[in-house]
Amino acid sequence: MLSEVNYLLFNAVLLVNFVACAVYLVFFFSQKEHLRKIARIILLSSGVLQTLYILSRYLIAGYTPITSQHEAVTFFAWSVTWAYLSFHWRYSVKNFGTFVSILAMIMLVIAAFASRTFQPLAPALQSMWLPVHAGVSVMAYGFLALAFCGGLMYLLQERELKSKRFGFFYNRLPSLESLDQLNSHCLTTGFVFLTLGIITGSAWARQAWGTYWHWDPKETWSLITWFLYAAQIHQRLTYGWRGKRAAVMAIVGFCSVLFTLWGVTFLLGGVHSYAQ
């Protein structure tokens, strides 16, 4: 019974998120204000459904559902959606929702193609640290994904302004200043979560394997990602790196995040690999 609800819930998430995405796109083209409100309500419903889906999976499995490919990506989509919905930038950054809803949609589609079967939890993962470590890390990814969207929008708008053609995007994208602030806010928040994720992971490793750090590929890549973001924040604070460079760095950093999430799992293996 519960597994049927679970199955239907995910399909509902897919459908509702797809509608939100479509309405956001129509709004992006037509710029009719009432569509934006409708799209936001639909995206909010999608966020609620995603939460319910993750809860139902938790109830069935009996552990935090974040260990398989499907679960991790769904969690990722959830964190992107809620990171967007819970912060005030959505008011000031014009048309941000369109980009975020597309990103969340891509995540959900990837999750839909992954296996949804429940796997028994490996003994090493049976710990209180699992929800803490994985939850914090995925929240970090959510904010870093927002910074990525902001960076993409910044580059688009900057290109319009520099080329002086003032076409389609010029009207629809927000000011460079607000995108740069978005970048700064999301990176800072994301970076704090990322740091916490690495610290909790390290504490867990100490408990499970006896050492704080043992150069598992995922650990190594997390560290590389962490350094990328740390360097960027450092440059912003000391030399005033901003604008285009910050936007490019946010995109590069996010690519590293994606590689940590998928590349490592499929190419390099290690203890973090999801149950196959």
Next chain:
Amino acid sequence: MPSEMILLLGVNHKKTPLAIREKLALSSGYDEPLQLLGEIEGIKEYYLLSTCNRVEVLVAVEEGADVQLALSRFLFGDALSPEEFQKYLYCYRDSEAVHHLFMVAASLDSMIVGESQILGQLKEAYRYSSDKKCTGPILNRLLHKSFSVAKRVRSETEIGSSAVSISYAAIELAKKIFGSIEKKRVLLIGAGEMAELAAEHLVGNGATDVVVCNRTLEHALDLAKRFNGSAVGLDELHEQLGRVDIIVSSTGAPGVILHKKDVKPIMRDRRNKPLFFIDIAVPRDLDPALNDLDNVYLYDIDDLSNVVELNKAERDKEAIKASRIVDEEALKFKDWLAGLGITPTIADLRKKGNQVVQLELERTLPRLSSLTDKERKSVEKMAHSIVSRLLHDPMIYLKSESCKDQSAIKVDMFRSVFDLEKKK
């Protein structure tokens, strides 16, 4: 037809790129070029307009005089070969020239349709020409008419209400870069009218500090006082760049005054905070390569026009209405011009005489019921001859040689004296 014809030659922002217009802009003022114009053979009346978007010569010449080549030489000097400038130049005659002038005055030909600066520029240019007695009855009338056409367009259409100008476009852009102009600092390089207008808009939108940087400090101080700002000399320009956000440059300098290599180190000092340059000078003050620097945005007048292109559609509707007014007025002027010939004036005068006779006879004859048909004929005949006699001398005067030289002035006066306009 009158013995004069009207000719208008020019270049504007539509056909000619900024790089070419820069070479033509008359930075030395109107005096010298007007004198040069007067030396061209065959020109009777002349007028010259030079703004940052256009240079136009308007002349009245004797019928048959071929001055087009001489005029284009005057405009382009040695800057371009004749084949080249044919590409950029437009040339209108008679009613087309009138129409074009009205379009310009009504701001329908402006880069930013509906902006009001052009009328002031037109009036100023006319003042120079008329002070130097370069204009005569035709151009005086034509230019005065163009001012009233502009007023009519402004009051009967909504074209000016969106308050659009270069400055408006600049503000739109500033908002896309800075989000808001609140608390932004403005630096004006050059203390001209354009700079003043731009500063007014920026301050009106929330910019706080205004610094005026000018070669002559005195002018800078005058302008700075208006905005409670400060004034500095040109040598302090680089230092100021570290402190401001928006720079409006409008000097009459012949070359570039700020290069890429000057601004690059400044960006480090200001921790990459964006700099927004607006170059409204022709020729340009700022190195176009500035735009290649990160976080530096540079726009010249042509670029700004692209911004305004965006909300052009809304104004197009009003522009159609305005064009109709211009068409109407151009037609009226054409009629007036056609009447300026001696033959039509004589015909008009005869017609008027006949009308007066007819009117008076119709009024009087019914009361003289005792008259026989023969007597009645005699009265009619007498009335006609009185009028013909009275008009005989003026007509001889009109046909006389002394009149031919300045026929336009005299015919115009003649027409006013006999009130030959109203029936048109």
